[in-house]
Amino acid sequence: xxxxxxxxxxxxxxxxxxxxxxxxxxxxxxxxxxxxxxxxxxxxxxxxxxxxxxxxxxxxxxxxxxxxxxxxxxxxxxxxxxxxxxxxxxxxxxxxxxxxxxxxxxxxxxxxxxxxxxxxxxxxxxxxxxxxxxxxxxxxxxxxxxxxxxxxxxxxxxxxxxxxxxxxxxxxxxxxxxxxxxxxxxxxxxxxxxxxxxxxxxxxxxxxxxxxxxxxxxxxxxxxxxxxxxxxxxxxxxxxxxxxxxxxxxxxxxxxxxxxxxxxxxxxxxxxxxxxxxxxxxxxxxxxxxxxxxxxxxxxxxxxxxxxxxxxxxxxxxxxxxxxxxxxxxxxxxxxxxxxxxxxxxxxxxxxxxxxxxxxxxxxxxxxxxxxxxxxxxxxxxxxxxxxxxxxxxxxxxxxxxxxxxxxxxxxxxxxxxxxxxxxxxxxxxxxxxxxxxxxxxxxx
Amino acid sequence: xxxxxxxxxxxxxxxxxxxxxxxxxxxxxxxxxxxxxxxxxxxxxxxxxxxxxxxxxxxxxxxxxxxxxxxxxxxxxxxxxxxxxxxxxxxxxxxxxxxxxxxxxxxxxxxxxxxxxxxxxxxxxxxxxxxxxxxxxxxxxxxxxxxxxxxxxxxxxxxxxxxxxxxxxxxxxxxxxxxxxxxxxxxxxxxxxxxxxxxxxxxxxxxxxxxxxxxxxxxxxxxxxxxxxxxxxxxxxxxxxxxxxxxxxxxxxxxxxxxxxxxxxxxxxxxxxxxxxxxxxxxxxxxxxxxxxxxxxxxxxxxxxxxxxxxxxxxxxxxxxx
Ligand SMILES: Cc1cc2nc3c(=O)[nH]c(=O)nc-3n(C[C@H](O)[C@H](O)[C@H](O)COP(=O)(O)O)c2cc1C
Ligand code: SF4
Ligand code: FES
Numbered sequence: 001x002x003x004x005x006x007x008x009x010x011x012x013x014x015x016x017x018x019x020x021x022x023x024x025x026x027x028x029x030x031x032x033x034x035x036x037x038x039x040x041x042x043x044x045x046x047x048x049x050x051x052x053x054x055x056x057x058x059x060x061x062x063x064x065x066x067x068x069x070x071x072x073x074x075x076x077x078x079x080x081x082x083x084x085x086x087x088x089x090x091x092x093x094x095x096x097x098x099x100x101x102x103x104x105x106x107x108x109x110x111x112x113x114x115x116x117x118x119x120x121x122x123x124x125x126x127x128x129x130x131x132x133x134x135x136x137x138x139x140x141x142x143x144x145x146x147x148x149x150x151x152x153x154x155x156x157x158x159x160x161x162x163x164x165x166x167x168x169x170x171x172x173x174x175x176x177x178x179x180x181x182x183x184x185x186x187x188x189x190x191x192x193x194x195x196x197x198x199x200x201x202x203x204x205x206x207x208x209x210x211x212x213x214x215x216x217x218x219x220x221x222x223x224x225x226x227x228x229x230x231x232x233x234x235x236x237x238x239x240x241x242x243x244x245x246x247x248x249x250x251x252x253x254x255x256x257x258x259x260x261x262x263x264x265x266x267x268x269x270x271x272x273x274x275x276x277x278x279x280x281x282x283x284x285x286x287x288x289x290x291x292x293x294x295x296x297x298x299x300x301x302x303x304x305x306x307x308x309x310x311x312x313x314x315x316x317x318x319x320x321x322x323x324x325x326x327x328x329x330x331x332x333x334x335x336x337x338x339x340x341x342x343x344x345x346x347x348x349x350x351x352x353x354x355x356x357x358x359x360x361x362x363x364x365x366x367x368x369x370x371x372x373x374x375x376x377x378x379x380x381x382x383x384x385x386x387x388x389x390x391x392x393x394x395x396x397x398x399x400x401x402x403x404x405x406x407x408x409x410x411x412x413x414x415x416x417x418x419x420x421x422x423x424x425x426x427x428x429x430x431x432x433x434x435x436x437x438x439x440x441x442x443x444x445x
Numbered sequence: 446x447x448x449x450x451x452x453x454x455x456x457x458x459x460x461x462x463x464x465x466x467x468x469x470x471x472x473x474x475x476x477x478x479x480x481x482x483x484x485x486x487x488x489x490x491x492x493x494x495x496x497x498x499x500x501x502x503x504x505x506x507x508x509x510x511x512x513x514x515x516x517x518x519x520x521x522x523x524x525x526x527x528x529x530x531x532x533x534x535x536x537x538x539x540x541x542x543x544x545x546x547x548x549x550x551x552x553x554x555x556x557x558x559x560x561x562x563x564x565x566x567x568x569x570x571x572x573x574x575x576x577x578x579x580x581x582x583x584x585x586x587x588x589x590x591x592x593x594x595x596x597x598x599x600x601x602x603x604x605x606x607x608x609x610x611x612x613x614x615x616x617x618x619x620x621x622x623x624x625x626x627x628x629x630x631x632x633x634x635x636x637x638x639x640x641x642x643x644x645x646x647x648x649x650x651x652x653x654x655x656x657x658x659x660x661x662x663x664x665x666x667x668x669x670x671x672x673x674x675x676x677x678x679x680x681x682x683x684x685x686x687x688x689x690x691x692x693x694x695x696x697x698x699x700x701x702x703x704x705x706x707x708x709x710x711x712x713x714x715x716x717x718x719x720x721x722x723x724x725x726x727x728x729x730x731x732x733x734x735x736x737x738x739x740x741x742x743x744x745x746x747x748x749x750x751x752x753x754x755x756x757x758x759x760x761x762x763x764x765x766x767x
Contacts, residue, residue: 168629185626190493190521356607356626356633357494363548366631370584387581394544397515398496 001269002256003230005218005238006211010098016133018140021101029109029217030146034154037220042113046216048224050236055081055172055209056287056327058311065206067196068114074203078111078119079181082210083165083172085124087288087349088329091240092210094252096123096130100137106213107160108146109220114206117157121210122177125167134162169353173401174207175199176355187357188401209327211240231257235310239328241270246334248272261285261307261314262299265332279335282417285314286326288346289406291413292339293323319413339418340425343410344372350407361404364395368411375422378429385422389415450526454500455534467519467530468498472709477533480542480571482549482656483608484520486711491613492520495606497545497571501538504529516541539575546575551582552631553657554603562658564671565742567710568606589634594624595642597649597663597722602634605659611635611651618647618715635659646685649721653704653712664722665693665701674700676738679730685717691736699725708739 014020021027033042047062068076080103084092096103103121111119123131138160141147149157163181165171171180175189178200199205215237219227228236235257244250247265249272255264264270265280274280283298284290301307302321307314315322333342351365368391371384392408399405415422424431449460452470455477461470469486471478479500484492492498499516507527516538519530532538550572557563589602607626612635615622624637637643643651652660674693681688693701702721704712724730 170629190518352630354630356628356630357609358496359494359545359548359606360496362607362631362633363551366587367548367551367582367584374584394541394548398499398541398545400493400496 002254002259003238004254005227005230006095006099006102006214006240007252007254015099016101016137018101018137018144021099021105022144025221026101027105027144027146029220030105030112031152033109033112033220034152034156039113039115042109042220045224046113046219049215049219049227050224050231050234051212051215051219051227052235052311053209054211054215054239054328056086056289058325061208061212064196064208065110065114067194068206069197069204070115072197072204075118075201076114076116077200077203077205078107078114078116079174079177079200079205079207080107080119080121080210080213081172081174081177081207082121082123082127082130083169083177084127084210085169085172085353086327086329087346088242088244088284088331089287089327090242090244091252091328093124093127093130094242095210095214095240096127097133100133101141102214102217103134103210104137104141104146104160106216108141108151108158110206110208110213110216111158111160112156116206118159118161120161120163120181120200122163122165122171122181124172125165128164131162131164138162168355169349170355170401170403173403176401177207178205187355188403190400232308232310233312235312235325239309239325241309241328241330243271243330243332245330245332246274246278246337247332248275255309257308257310259309261309264309264330271330271332274332274334280332281335281337282333282339284323284329284331284333284410286324287329288331288349289409290324290326291319291322291409292343292417293321293413294417297321297417298323319409320416323413339414339421340372340376343414344369344376346410347372347407350403354403354407355401358398358400358404360395360398361400361407364391364404365407367391368407372411375425378425380422380426380429382423382426384426385415385419450524450528452524452526452528452530454530455532461524463523465524467500467502467517467522467524467528470524471519471530471532479519479532480567480575481520481709482567482571482606483610485608485610485613485654486709487715488610488613488617488654491608491610493518495545495549495608497542497549497575499538499541499545501531501535502528503531503535542575543577546572547577547581549606550576550580551584552587553606554586554588556604559667560604560658561661561666561671562604562655566658567656587631592636592640593642594637594640595644595648597718598643598652599661599663599666600635601659601661602636603659604657605635605655606657607633607635608656610654610656611660614651614654614715615643615648618650619645621645646717646719647715649718650704650712650715653706653715656710662701662703662721668700669693669695676736678705678733678736680733681720681724681730683717683720686720687714687716688720689714690716690720690730692730692732697727699727699730705736 009024043065051061052058170176171186173188176186180186195205238254241253266273280295282294284292301316311325314325347369351369354361354365356362392411395404396408454471457474459474479498481498482495498519500519502513504510506525592600594600623641627636674695677692679692691703692699704716
């Protein structure tokens with residue numbers, strides 16, 4: 001097991017309470033940042049660390065922070081995106097549930113860096129128990145003087161609120177999240193303007209994922225350079241991977257970026273291989289929206305190099321032969337899994353979750369789902385395959401927010417790499433009925 | 446004039462004021478401007494949703510000659526100095542637009558033969574110009590029950606393209622919006638909450654801003670094909686609005702009153718419900734003369750008596766929604 005930054009203390013007794021957390025060095029970064037650093041020095045440290053957004057897009061966090069319009073005379077906001085709803089992704093909830101103070105500490109240190117005096121954690125509405133855990137932890141932090149007025153006597157004020165989402169995947173898209181936080185319908189906004197200029201209540205805002213913010217305390221305590229020394233090149237530090245599907249040990253793993261995919265799947269430190277020693281068929285490496293890759297391409301790049309768990313290596317080959325690290329939702333399929341049925345399931349999800357604002361996504365997701373449903377249920381036609389490819393292409397890049405792409409990429413990639421399987425469904429529908437929806441059945445626990 | 450910005454669209458250049466969008470600049474050039482189904486100049490915050498106005502920016506500005514990688518919504522994207530835009534000159538734009546039109550039509554009932562909006566429907570015009578003649582869509586079409594939203598207006602959600610214009614109109618013209626978008630995705634619907642009735646002095650304007658036949662005038666329902674009626678500019682002294690309207694006449698009868706629209710289909714001045722619904726006698730009005738609807742409208746003079754042949758795509762109507 002490599003370096004543990006986020007999960008180092010996760011199994012210590014009482015780590016979910018502020019006393020247990022402080023016994024293990026908790027809140028040191030707040031002391032250090034507020035008492036001995038300027039906000040800009042904190043931003044610089046995060047820049048040096050090379051930390052990239054863990055919500056899916058992998059945008060460099062320090063750079064995002066430096067885009068915040070600090071000269072604006074409006075209030076600045078930090079909003080934590082804890083809406084985690086991408087199928088296959090269940091890492092943020094694990095952190096918040098087990099070690100809530102890590103996120104709160106990160107929120108305080110990061111809010112200080114951004115000169116925000118009010119910050120929010122927007123939590124997926126279905127996770128009511130997580131909301132209660134966070135609220136209790138926030139109350140403890142207020143009681144110890146880490147939140148509220150004049151924190152640790154430094155003159156810095158911060159109020160932190162938990163906001164329950166309404167239970168829509170689209171509210172994880174950062175501008176839909178901001179609309180929802182403002183009490184409106186969670187429709188994504190057209191960009192520009194970007195949140196850094198005009199976000200929450202028209203004010204400069206940074207939206208970051210839970211895991212991104214949770215990495216900040218370690219970076220401040222140990223220095224950006226130490227963080228950058230972990231991992232490979234522009235993929236610095238550690239990443240939580242939520243692994244599920246046909247593996248022996250589903251769960252959340254913290255990896256040093258750079259672990260070979262093959263090692264991640266087969267090593268007993270991580271997924272522990274595939275049950276009954278079955279063959280690996282395919283992997284969705286970064287949450288349901290990233291392109292699926294067949295065994296040959298997920299273990300090795302098209303150039304024959306070992307595929308590594310880094311932003312760069314996973315995307316090597318573009319969408320022709322590569323994929324994305326995404327949110328770290330790692331879904332493994334064995335040789336019995338049915339690609340068509342899984343694709344239909346994913347597409348059903350995006351159809352259900354489209355906000356319906358823009359025509360390509362509103363209409364295209366439903367169209368793709370209906371065609372896939374037909375193919376899966378034995379009523380497909382050969383022309384349906386190219387139709388799906390074309391509909392996906394007409395959604396991609398034409399929409400207000402990336403949900404359109406999130407719906408289009410799985411369709412395009414499944415057909416790109418598994419066209420035969422679709423043809424087989426259409427020609428021999430009867431032979432397909434025995435296959436199962438492995439992701440749906442195994443990822444639940 | 447150094448603070449004007451130069452933009453080139455399909456090879457034609459124009460100088461526009463800062464803050465002008467690509468769509469507005471293209472309309473100023475006046476040639477082949479992008480279509481717009483959701484953007485509506487008189488209403489703030491409209492646009493960005495339908496995606497039919499997508500264009501290609503092949504040069505961002507003089508200072509930044511790089512192209513913008515994705516197509517952009519011309520109704521929202523502001524012009525920069527030296528920007529180069531491809532509208533109809535780009536095959537990529539035309540292909541994308543064809544795709545959007547197809548998306549707008551797959552769940553549309555295509556019931557033009559019995560729809561009051563036919564002849565003045567933006568979707569009909571759009572599909573005529575940018576659509577294909579046949580459909581690739583074989584799945585079931587979405588249908589909604591009709592909702593009664595009061596004495597004046599018929600809401601036929603099955604025809605709606607979710608442009609949100611009527612929502613912004615109610616927000617910006619009236620002091621109490623009682624309708625909005627309920628639900629999500631392709632089952633989103635315009636509705637009042639628990640069948641409220643939409644009833645205030647300016648509610649009738651949501652009929653005029655609707656690009657399709659989803660919101661129609663109950664007093665005009667099934668009275669007449671629009672191209673068999675004749676539009677006259679008229680006005681009256683009104684305490685609530687400008688009183689400037691268009692009277693739609695059949696023989697000597699006023700069968701409908703609407704606001705005046707410019708050639709982009711946008712209302713010039715919104716009118717009140719009294720002018721729209723309550724004055725149907727010629728003596729109520731000062732009639733100014735026949736309104737020129739522009740050459741490409743089926744409503745234009747001399748076309749009144751001609752039978753209008755529907756585009757092939759519209760004839761292929763399997764699903765008639767009453
Ligand atoms: C449809 C959709 C859903 C998303 N859901 C989430 C989510 O649940 N959690 C998250 O952190 N980011 C989500 N994102 C990404 C956010 O928009 C945003 O990029 C991210 O929160 C930025 O944080 P980061 O820079 O720390 O990664 C989603 C994006 C889209 C388009
Ligand atoms: S892409 Fe889909 S989810 Fe995103 S704004 Fe458009 S309709 Fe809504
Ligand atoms: S008119 Fe621009 S997106 Fe609808």
